Amino acid sequence: MLAAGLGVGAGLAHGGSGDSAGQTRDSYEESAKRLPVRKFDVIVAGAGTGGVVAAIAAARQGARTALVEVKGYPGGTVTEGGTALHSFYNLWRAIPGVEKRQVVKGIPQEIIDRLIKVGGCSGHAEMTQGYNYDSVCTAIDTELYKLTAFEMLAEAGVFVYVNTLLTGAIMDGQCIRGVIVESRSGREAFLAQSFVDCTAYGDLSAHAGARYTEPNDYAVCNSVGIGNVDIDKYHAFLEANQVSGQLAKGLRSGQPDRIVRAGAEWINVPGMAEAARTIGMGMITTTVHDNYLMFIKCNLKLPVSPTNRDEVAKAELEIRRRMAKAVEIFRKYVPGCEKAFMARTSPSLCIRRGRLIECDxxxxLADVLEARHFDDEVMVYGFHDSAPRYQVKNGSTYGIPYRALCVKGIENLYACGMMITSNHDAHMSTRNTVCCMGQGQGAGTAAALCAERKLGSRDLKYTQLRGALTKAGVYFDT
Ligand SMILES: Cc1cc2nc3c(=O)[nH]c(=O)nc-3n(C[C@H](O)[C@H](O)[C@H](O)COP(=O)(O)OP(=O)(O)OC[C@H]3O[C@@H](n4cnc5c(N)ncnc54)[C@H](O)[C@@H]3O)c2cc1C
Structure with a gap:
């Protein structure tokens, strides 16, 4: 017998006397409905940073894979929030004598290779200033990233369902049998053997009845792309005001050795400093085009978790005001930006954490800082977003264990991306884009292997997973 999860047919009434149509004063009971069914081996929820990689990995293992995404394109927060992809490398530049190593490869690196070919990436540009933070800056063209990801998904044979919201889980005890999705084509049931939750909000895990909390420990933040500007003049402006911090040179508008990352931790220009502070504006930007500041961030702290629709609606308005204000500030204060305009905005509020899903x-933080490794790891990683305050020991790496992706209490569900890691300072490492991508490759590969063998996630032999990941180009330290 299949039982409905939280999101399906809950129909809870909150007081008042019901009538024959199942209505009360403040609730309405939906009637049951027969849904069309589609069958897959693996379902990945959310085509974001981790989900794209998870779906490609699963499909390449031969699994019939569905990817469900509410927006009209894949990409997620890597195309909407972040300034650069942190980090494919260990922190070799910060620590004398440490060997330079690329520690994340596999599908994430394939995406970079494809982007470079179409002029959509700076390459792994070495930081020449601020390298205590990261050794490289990997900046991307957000629009080309979406297209490249879409094409790679199609080439891998993934069934990509964009403009489709996942709204429920079909449960059989502790096992997920399927998900409910909604689109303009109607409400459908997608069935599968194995599931990967890459929704950032943990929607699938919550529908499946997984335990979670909502720490609300970050500001939400959108990024605005500012067009008709001059990044060299922006850098000169930071230098003139003696605040220039992070700097990297790489591929820009097809030319090597151009500034692709410039920034200051703070600004001291009277008027500008106060205006920037009022809208939570950061001064670090990246670009792969001559006349474009790709990411200027505007932060806002919500009083409650970003799963609260009504608070988020208020924030969407406020943050749009802030992004418009950010462009005004650049026009007013920064030479070369007098005719700047808003070229791109995040389509909806970007979060750094929504639901925190409990995993095995x-x-x-000690795992991260002490560079600990595990006997079931799916990837290694060497970046910390609070560097130099927190760094992975000796410019080394730590491992992401497989069991950190297995959702507690559910037999066939993985979570990856920003939904894992409860400790805020440890999360400041695991939530970064390249780590989310690597987790995606681990979880998608495992889901496909489990589906093929009809196994629960805890029955998969690690040697099989490790073999498949190694064959697919994933880097391991040992
Ligand atoms: C403002 C900001 C700046 C950042 N800066 C950096 C940076 O400079 N460098 C860096 O490395 N990291 C940065 N990060 C962190 C990093 O970008 C994110 O942690 C990471 O991209 C999250 O990836 P994810 O796969 O967990 O989620 P996402 O990439 O957000 O993917 C989730 C996907 O699921 C979809 N989805 C959600 N719910 C549903 C549903 N019910 N049905 C269908 N689809 C659904 C979403 O539309 C989205 O596409 C930043 C984050 C933010 C917010």
Whole structure:
């Protein structure tokens, strides 16, 4: 017998006397409905940073894979929030004597290779200033990233369902049998053997009845792309005001050795400093085009978790005001930006954490800082977003264990991306784009292997997973 999860047919009434149509004063009971069914081996929820890689990995293992995405394109927060992809490398530049190593490869690196070919990436541009933070800056063209990801998904044979919201889970005890999705084509049931939750909000896990909390420990933040500007003049402006911090040179508008990352931790220009502070504006930007500041961030702290629709609606308005204000500030204060305009905005509020999903293992800050490795790891990683305050020991790496992706209490569900890792300072490492991508490759590969063998996630032999990941080009330290 299949039982409905939280999101399906809950129909809870909150007081008042019901009438024959199942209505009360403040609730309405939906009637049951027969849904069309589609069958897959693996379903990945959310075509974002981790989800794209998870779906490609699963499909390449031979699994019939569905990817469900509410927006009209794949990409997620890597195309909407972040300034650069942190980080494919260890922190070799910060620590004398440490060997330079690329520690994330596999599908994430394939995406970069494809982007470079179409002029959509700076390459792994070495940081020449601020390298205590990261050794390289990998900046992307957000629009070409979406297209490249879409094409790679199609080439891998993934069934990509964009403009489709996942709204429920079909449960059989602790096992997910399927998900409910909604689109303009109607409400449907997608069935599969294995599931990967890459929704950032943990929607699938919550529908499946997984345990979660909502820490609300970050500001939400949108980024605005500012067009008709001059990044060299922006850098000169930071230098003139003696605040120039991070700097990297790489591929820009097809030319090598151009500034692709410039920034200051703070600004000291009277008027500008106060205006920037009022709208939570950051001064670090990246670009791969001559006349474009690709990411200027505007932060806003919500009083409650970003799963609260009504608070988010208020924030969407406020943050749009802030993004418009950010462009005004650049026009007013920064030479070369007098005719700047808003060229791109995040389509909806970007979050750094929504639901925190409880998994079999919770990565600790000591795991990250002490560069700990595990006997079931799916990837290694060497970046910390609070560097130099927190760094992975000796410019080394730590491992992401497989069990950190297995959702506690559910037999066939993985979570990856920003939904894992409870400790805020450890999360400041695991939530970064390249780590989310690597987790996606681990979870998608595991889901496909489990589906093929009809196994629950805890029955998969690690040697099989490790073999498949190694064959697919994933880097391991040992
Ligand atoms: C403002 C900001 C700046 C950042 N800066 C950097 C940076 O400079 N460098 C860096 O490395 N990291 C940065 N990060 C962190 C990093 O970008 C994110 O943590 C990471 O991209 C999250 O990836 P994810 O796969 O967990 O989620 P996402 O990439 O957000 O993917 C989730 C996807 O699921 C979809 N989805 C959600 N719910 C549903 C549903 N019910 N049905 C269907 N689809 C659904 C969403 O539309 C989205 O496409 C930043 C984050 C933010 C917010």
């Amino acid at each position: 293992y919770d990565i600790t």
